[in-house]
Amino acid sequence: MSYPEYILTLSCIDQRGIVHRVSGFLAEYGCNIIDSAQFGDAQSNLFFMRVHFSSENPTLADEVLRVAFAALATSMQMTWQLNDAAKKPRMLLMVSKIGHCLNDLLFRYKSGLLEVEIPAIVSNHTDFYQLAASYNIPFHHLPLANGASSEAKLSQEKRILELVETNNVDLVVLARYMQILSPALCIALKGRAINIHHSFLPSFKGARPYYQAHDRGVKLIGATAHFVTGDLDEGPIIEQDVARVDHAMAPDTLTAIGRDVESVVLARAVKWFVEHRILLNGNKTVVFR
Structure with a gap:
């Protein structure tokens, strides 16, 4: 029984x-x-x-x-x-133009490795609408032009929050969504939004961080998954990992290795969240693995 x-x-x-x-x-x-x-x-x-x-x-x-x-x-x-324990958390995915984390999470979802429901994928670009359709997941294109006004940004974020509310979303995952969320949206999603970034911050900011790392001869590359807060990339850390690299590796190789690490680190953080293993402890987390 x-x-x-x-x-x-x-x-x-x-x-x-x-x-x-x-x-x-x-x-x-x-x-x-x-x-x-x-x-x-x-x-x-x-x-x-x-x-x-x-x-x-x-x-x-x-x-x-x-x-x-x-x-x-x-x-x-x-x-x-x-x-x-039988209820699958509902997860909304957000992505821009880099799809490795999105692909990884969708594969884990489809193969039963990640016990979630995904009611929506949101993007400020159209690159992954066919991928979303292949998983039969609604795709919402919410464009945001470069240099958009604060009013346009708030209007776009209002639509994001409407999707969160109407779909009863438990978790929002920024799977390489390359937009800074406003303080208001960060507050609205407090404790239920996870982001992933390469662990070079703040050393290598801006475009092509793995190329910058290659130019500096780094020996370790890594990734950090954390809760989203109003302090950019400084929210409570959930998971981190690294991979060793060396002088013989080209920038493209570093980029590929880095994206693999990002995918795995984000997947672990999401899995622990949906299994209710993460508790906030001020600016830190307690993770019961």
């Missing part, structure tokens, strides 16, 4: 008895813990916990469980979420 499964994530001031009270609550309500992870941050004095459990009481309604846990959470001043 299969039972409904949930994923509980929480954070609160570190104090004695948190694990005992959470596990005791779940036992009292006929729930069985499948796996659990916790972390106490001595610097922030915060405690973080992720619990994957099944509800084995056939008479326990979902709303009753949530209301009951809310009382416990309030008594311990917890920030918490209780997610249905």
